[in-house]
Amino acid sequence: MSRSVPVSVAIPAIGVQAQIIPLGLDADGGVAVPSLSTPFLASWYDRGPTPGQAGAAVLLGHVDAASVGPAVFYRLGDLRPGNLVYVTRRDGRTAVFRVSSVGLYPQDAFPAARVYQYSRYPTLRLITCGGQFDWQTHLYLDRTIVFATYAGSR
Numbered sequence: 001m002s003r004s005v006p007v008s009v010a011i012p013a014i015g016v017q018a019q020i021i022p023l024g025l026d027a028d029g030g031v032a033v034p035s036l037s038t039p040f041l042a043s044w045y046d047r048g049p050t051p052g053q054a055g056a057a058v059l060l061g062h063v064d065a066a067s068v069g070p071a072v073f074y075r076l077g078d079l080r081p082g083n084l085v086y087v088t089r090r091d092g093r094t095a096v097f098r099v100s101s102v103g104l105y106p107q108d109a110f111p112a113a114r115v116y117q118y119s120r121y122p123t124l125r126l127i128t129c130g131g132q133f134d135w136q137t138h139l140y141l142d143r144t145i146v147f148a149t150y151a152g153s154r
Helices: 112-116
Strands: 006-011 016-023 042-045 055-061 084-089 094-106 122-134 139-153
Touching: 006 055, 016 055, 055 112, 084 122, 084 139, 094 122, 112 122
Parallel strands: 016 042, 055 122
Antiparallel strands: 006 016, 006 084, 042 055, 084 094, 094 139, 122 139
């Protein structure tokens, strides 16, 4: 598929239907995520490929927020291989991805090379916080990452 900005994501297996906003890096040089004031939005890492292009497109979202409880990717860890993810793009086409694996990774051992590595075929990564919550730092200690492969378009 040609480059076209993603505008929404649907994951029927876990009841997700969300708008996507493009974001790059935050002030600390990390990948930006939507504000906690908009916990039901997902973001697309706009320095990478768009969903459906060759390479790893990355979508991020919150697991929860103090103001609302469960957020957009709250059930991301419930996905199983074979589940489908639908990403609608600005050009009106939808890139379809099939989940290949789901894992929980310590934040201090985040598999950046595996998440962002280039491939000649389209892939999708979905990322949220997970694992134990550290009440002193107010941060989750792990990241839930879904790896998905391109299954076609519609």
